[in-house]
Amino acid sequence: MQKQFDKIKIGGVKISDKLLRICVVLPVNLSSETSRIFGILAEEKIPMLFLTIDRKGGDISTSCCVDLEHEDRARVLIESDSVLKDHARFTPDVVLLSMFPHQSQLVVFGVSLHALGKANLPILDFSSSLAALSFVLKYKHLKRALTALSEFFVFPTDPAYLKSAVRVRQA
Amino acid sequence: METVAVYCESKLKTYGFKVVSDLSLLSWVVGSDQITKFGLRFQELGEKGFRFRMIAAHESGNGRIKIDLLLDRETEEAVMDHFPVMLDQDPKSDETVRSVSPVEIIFFHGPHYGDRYGIADLVLSALERESVPVILATCSGSSIYLVLPYQEARHAVTILSELIEIPREIGTDLRDPREKGGHDLA
Numbered sequence: 001m002q003k004q005f006d007k008i009k010i011g012g013v014k015i016s017d018k019l020l021r022i023c024v025v026l027p028v029n030l031s032s033e034t035s036r037i038f039g040i041l042a043e044e045k046i047p048m049l050f051l052t053i054d055r056k057g058g059d060i061s062t063s064c065c066v067d068l069e070h071e072d073r074a075r076v077l078i079e080s081d082s083v084l085k086d087h088a089r090f091t092p093d094v095v096l097l098s099m100f101p102h103q104s105q106l107v108v109f110g111v112s113l114h115a116l117g118k119a120n121l122p123i124l125d126f127s128s129s130l131a132a133l134s135f136v137l138k139y140k141h142l143k144r145a146l147t148a149l150s151e152f153f154v155f156p157t158d159p160a161y162l163k164s165a166v167r168v169r170q171a
Numbered sequence: 172m173e174t175v176a177v178y179c180e181s182k183l184k185t186y187g188f189k190v191v192s193d194l195s196l197l198s199w200v201v202g203s204d205q206i207t208k209f210g211l212r213f214q215e216l217g218e219k220g221f222r223f224r225m226i227a228a229h230e231s232g233n234g235r236i237k238i239d240l241l242l243d244r245e246t247e248e249a250v251m252d253h254f255p256v257m258l259d260q261d262p263k264s265d266e267t268v269r270s271v272s273p274v275e276i277i278f279f280h281g282p283h284y285g286d287r288y289g290i291a292d293l294v295l296s297a298l299e300r301e302s303v304p305v306i307l308a309t310c311s312g313s314s315i316y317l318v319l320p321y322q323e324a325r326h327a328v329t330i331l332s333e334l335i336e337i338p339r340e341i342g343t344d345l346r347d348p349r350e351k352g353g354h355d356l357a
Contacts (some may be wrong), residue, residue, distance in 0.1 A: 004341055025357035032299065034295070034299060035292065035295045035296040035299045036289070038291045038292035038295055038296060039292050039296065041288065041292070042288050042289035042291075042292035042293075044288075045288045046287075046288055047285065047286055047287055047288040048285075048288075048291055048310060049285050050285075050310065050311055051291055051308070051309065051310035051311075052229055052307075052308070052309045052310075053295070053305065053307065053308040053309075054226050054227065054237065054297035054307050055237065055306060055307070056200075056231065056237055060230060061198070064291075065231050065266045066215070091249050098201075098311075104222040104223055104224070105217050105222065106213045106214070106216045106217030106222065106223055107213075107214050107217030108217070109213055109217070109226055110209075110210045110211065110212070110213030110214030110215070110217055111210065111214050112210070112215070113206055113207075113209060113210030113213060114206075114210025114211055114214060115210070116206070116210075117203075117206030117208075117209070117210055120209050121202070122203070122230065122234065123206075123228060123236055124229065124230050125227075125228065125230070126224045126226070126227060126228035126236075126321045127225075127226070127227045127230070127309040127311040127316075128223065128225055128227070128309075128311070129280075129311040129312040129313070129316075130278075130312065130313070131310070131312075132281050132311070132312055133226075134311045134312065146233060159188060
């Protein structure tokens, strides 16, 4: 039976542009190669907007998101890497949806999970950070996700786009 | 008009760097038909006042997701007790809670981490070279979280201090978890 409660007021929502999700699952005998993908992306000066690394059984699963503009280059490099080519999977057209603040409250996470589960929307990745809860979803699901979440949350009327007005040029 | 600001880093700059010990990492693999129910259970725990240190999740094949919840070790039992009541008692199901405890976490945040390249490579490659086992790591927004086995945080801090400008006062609580539990020094 669905719990009845007042909608939760959320301070802010951020939505990214379309991203490329790269998922690498390495078996335990290749665990020392976990950072390999980071070196490839760093050498190409490709920032990662999101990253999770997790051990599941004996496998190490790395999932990261980069701007979609880097897709061609990232695919070429990873698919030509002797270690990564057999263990990498690419999902273009994903989006990073962040809600804040969470205030370390399980209620906010629980309600988000409930909302997205109820709408039958697959969550590709998720992470909390200092203030935000960030979901990686398929871009085509974004509108439905916002509709599903708005059933339980009060959003500000002007969601901010993740690409900031500050451009970082790194040398 | 454009404003340009330039700064140089001899070491990676951070705005905050904290270490917390005496934590538990709980994990579930949840089927797509269970996600709504899990959401409600987390909501109930939240309404009872339970808080998290970190949460992460990722797809686990066949429509399932793996959820990792990091919380204070003293709350582990109460949280775990909350779940068996609602789980279907299917012996084939891997939707049971698993625990790694005690664990420690290092987390820090800094300027424009999400806009810059090379940060994860700097941190994670260094830990990998020194054989520090990272159980779980996330980089989201400008924050980096590293979940480590018991008594590994000190070693990791030593390694990272060569690469990262760690503020002089680090929030630390690296007590032996067999003593009364640690807390985050804000």
